[in-house]
Amino acid sequence: MIIEKTFRQKFDLAVRQILPFVTALLAALMMATQTHVPRLNSLMPSLALCVVYFWSIHRPSLFGMGSAFAVGLIQDMLTGVPLGLNTLVLLLTRAGVATQARLFLGKPFSVHWWGFCLIALIAAVTSWVLAAVALGMIVPIGQVLASALFSALVFPPIFWVCSVIERRLLAEDP
Amino acid sequence: MKTGAVTGRWHSARLLLQRFAFVVLVMAAFALMLLGKADTILVERMRGVVVDLMTPVIRALSQPAGALADVADNVRDLANLRAENARLREENQQLLLWRDAARRLEAENTQFRSLLDYTPPPEAQTFAIRVMGDTGGAFAHSLLVAAGSKDHMRKGMAVLTGEGLVGRVAQVGRRASRVVLITDITSRVPVVLENTRTRAILAGNNSERPRLIYVPAGARVLPGDRVVTSGHAGALPPGIPVGVVSSVDDTVIRVQPFIDRDRLEVVRVVDFGLSGILGSLDVETRAAQAEAMKAARERGRNQRIKDSQPPAAEGAEP
Numbered sequence: 001m002i003i004e005k006t007f008r009q010k011f012d013l014a015v016r017q018i019l020p021f022v023t024a025l026l027a028a029l030m031m032a033t034q035t036h037v038p039r040l041n042s043l044m045p046s047l048a049l050c051v052v053y054f055w056s057i058h059r060p061s062l063f064g065m066g067s068a069f070a071v072g073l074i075q076d077m078l079t080g081v082p083l084g085l086n087t088l089v090l091l092l093t094r095a096g097v098a099t100q101a102r103l104f105l106g107k108p109f110s111v112h113w114w115g116f117c118l119i120a121l122i123a124a125v126t127s128w129v130l131a132a133v134a135l136g137m138i139v140p141i142g143q144v145l146a147s148a149l150f151s152a153l154v155f156p157p158i159f160w161v162c163s164v165i166e167r168r169l170l171a172e173d174p
Numbered sequence: 175m176k177t178g179a180v181t182g183r184w185h186s187a188r189l190l191l192q193r194f195a196f197v198v199l200v201m202a203a204f205a206l207m208l209l210g211k212a213d214t215i216l217v218e219r220m221r222g223v224v225v226d227l228m229t230p231v232i233r234a235l236s237q238p239a240g241a242l243a244d245v246a247d248n249v250r251d252l253a254n255l256r257a258e259n260a261r262l263r264e265e266n267q268q269l270l271l272w273r274d275a276a277r278r279l280e281a282e283n284t285q286f287r288s289l290l291d292y293t294p295p296p297e298a299q300t301f302a303i304r305v306m307g308d309t310g311g312a313f314a315h316s317l318l319v320a321a322g323s324k325d326h327m328r329k330g331m332a333v334l335t336g337e338g339l340v341g342r343v344a345q346v347g348r349r350a351s352r353v354v355l356i357t358d359i360t361s362r363v364p365v366v367l368e369n370t371r372t373r374a375i376l377a378g379n380n381s382e383r384p385r386l387i388y389v390p391a392g393a394r395v396l397p398g399d400r401v402v403t404s405g406h407a408g409a410l411p412p413g414i415p416v417g418v419v420s421s422v423d424d425t426v427i428r429v430q431p432f433i434d435r436d437r438l439e440v441v442r443v444v445d446f447g448l449s450g451i452l453g454s455l456d457v458e459t460r461a462a463q464a465e466a467m468k469a470a471r472e473r474g475r476n477q478r479i480k481d482s483q484p485p486a487a488e489g490a491e492p
Contacts, residue, residue, distance in 0.1 A: 032307040033236040036243035038436045041308040069199045077224035079309035080316045080352055083210030083217055088203040095196050131313050134207055137359055139380050143312040
């Protein structure tokens with residue numbers, strides 16, 4: 001009986017620890033689904049960036065730099081973009097946002113949103129430069145900026161979903 | 175007091191480790207970029223494994239979007255039922271005329287072929303596969319399809335729909351593959367304008383309308399001209415519909431592809447049995463071709479040496 005309880009506790013702990021990574025990975029995989037919405041796939045918002053931003057502020061201890069690296073790498077492998085592109089962008093986002101987390105914690109949602117808009121813009125420009133270097137060709141910047149704008153627009157629902165997960169499942173820090 | 179000091183040291187060590195990890199991971203990311211440029215075969219294999227592993231999850235995640243799209247399509251179809259019926263009747267009449275013309279031409283063609291003793295090329299092998307994901311975004315235009323090496327998929331195969339060329343197979347996993355669309359920034363397709371036979375290259379630029387490049391100076395290109403594959407470079411057979419010229423200005427000629435990327439559900443993968451360009455060959459084939467070229471060069475050199483020697487006099491001692 002005691003062994004079963006201990007196992008449950010361990011399992012619960014493990015689930016809590018990997019949950020931020022799983023949500024970020026699912027967000028990255030959702031970006032590769034067919035939406036059937038005209039032109040949306042060309043301007044797909046970076047859902048993974050939204051999730052990485054959220055966990056970097058709220059649970060950096062459960063979403064380390066290794067997690068950001070792994071999610072970015074899987075995304076690169078899957079989408080056929082130059083290898084290392086999303087890996088580096090998500091890694092820099094995780095590192096940069098986590099150091100500034102105290103600016104956002106306890107602040108209203110609008111502060112989070114403005115912060116994310118800035119991060120999405122920086123991430124878009126960084127990706128564009130890295131892609132130009134890696135491909136040796138210039139990708140139309142308009143699409144990259146439009147994708148960043150879409151990311152900013154989808155941020156509120158993703159923030160809400162992540163907040164619910166955090167409240168319900170990660171109520172106590174393991 | 176002692177416990178506090180130990181905790182402080184532990185905290186400093188952890189901080190140092192974190193900073194060190196950041197530097198290592200950033201360097202690893204740059205190393206991956208270099209690896210992606212240098213060792214494409216290893217990277218392709220890694221990509222194939224990831225595509226294989228992640229595709230079932232993407233398929234599951236695509237189900238709700240697919241179901242919603244089906245519902246929207248059904249509602250739209252119901253609303254347009256009467257108009258669609260009238261359009262189809264009219265189209266059917268036109269197609270019947272085309273069928274008669276095609277039968278007449280086929281009979282004529284068979285007759286000419288028999289007169290010329292023409293040997294037709296081997297028929298292409300075709301199989302239909304389901305699209306599972308669109309790895310969209312501003313940096314790459316590609317699709318994930320539900321067939322891999324176990325279904326005889328090979329890198330470089332052409333991917334079509336009834337409307338026209340979709341792209342080419344770029345990465346092959348065991349159960350899933352990735353198809354690079356003709357609109358992708360890395361895509362280059364040798365094409366020809368159907369009416370004027372003007373050659374050009376269709377260059378993707380990650381927009382919905384790729385460009386025509388290397389158009390000969392003075393070539394007459396007009397909006398509405400049909401663009402088909404030229405068959406050059408041995409990558410694709412000639413005559414596959416690609417799109418129509420949508421706009422022409424002093425610097426850029428844009429093409430509107432026939433395919434509708436957002437509505438791709440099932441595509442045809444076609445094996446035309448073409449060797450393709452060097453970039454699409456595997457290592458063994460490249461090595462075999464290099465050997466063959468080396469042997470040909472050797473033979474040519476021997477021939478030149480032989481030709482440069484003065485002919486031996488008749489009856490002379492060897």
